[in-house]
Amino acid sequence: MEEIVSGLNVSRETYDSLRFYETLARKWTRKINLVSPSTVSDLWRRHIVDSAQVFHVKQNPGAIWLDIGSGAGFPGLVCAVLAKELSPATEFHLIESDQRKCAFLRTVKRELGLKATIWAQRIEAVETINANVVSARALADLDTLLSFADHHMAESGVALFQKGETWEKEVEAAKEKWRFTLNPHKSKTSSNSTILEIGGIERV
Numbered sequence: 001m002e003e004i005v006s007g008l009n010v011s012r013e014t015y016d017s018l019r020f021y022e023t024l025a026r027k028w029t030r031k032i033n034l035v036s037p038s039t040v041s042d043l044w045r046r047h048i049v050d051s052a053q054v055f056h057v058k059q060n061p062g063a064i065w066l067d068i069g070s071g072a073g074f075p076g077l078v079c080a081v082l083a084k085e086l087s088p089a090t091e092f093h094l095i096e097s098d099q100r101k102c103a104f105l106r107t108v109k110r111e112l113g114l115k116a117t118i119w120a121q122r123i124e125a126v127e128t129i130n131a132n133v134v135s136a137r138a139l140a141d142l143d144t145l146l147s148f149a150d151h152h153m154a155e156s157g158v159a160l161f162q163k164g165e166t167w168e169k170e171v172e173a174a175k176e177k178w179r180f181t182l183n184p185h186k187s188k189t190s191s192n193s194t195i196l197e198i199g200g201i202e203r204v
């Protein structure tokens, strides 16, 4: 897996920060249900590398990146680690309603000196963030994700949603309620996953 990260072109310092993040996630997952037990043994590839690839879909993310339903920070806080080196002006916002997960997110933020605001609230309850990028993984169906993005994304922004093999069906269903542009990117870590790059979101 190390080749994938070096393929993503990060410095030794960023690589070490990602490894430190992995160590913290392993430690915390023993106390709180941070990542599902079935994925702990493969935490580096399934969560850290899988999240890091999202950063490279949008090379110039702009001023504000919002990650919704962040859980242990996937993909948002991992992208903040990459941005510290590759896009230092970008500010990250993470919305996660579980207070214990937010305590973990704040610990990672503090330990790695990341530019991030953690909102321990529900996505629907947070005032409009006006983000240039909205990311989400394993949160909701595409229709729901689009309504969250519609609320929080700037007009020229893009949404980056990591989806499993049913993504095409979800896109068809969402088209009944939404107009949008779509650019799907095959995941580098899982043959079943696709990153949907979505812009121009409008209700039909």
Ligand SMILES: C[S@@+](CC[C@H](N)C(=O)[O-])C[C@H]1O[C@@H](n2cnc3c(N)ncnc32)[C@H](O)[C@@H]1O
Pocket (backbone or CB within 6 Å): 068, 069, 070, 071, 072, 073, 074, 075, 095, 096, 097, 098, 101, 121, 122, 123, 124, 136, 137, 138, 139
């Ligand atoms: C299945 S987990 C996925 C976490 C992470 N994105 C990942 O891929 O590992 C979904 C997370 O979203 C949070 N969540 C669900 N609905 C939410 C809402 N309406 N507002 C804020 N957080 C929410 C849950 O607490 C949970 O941590």
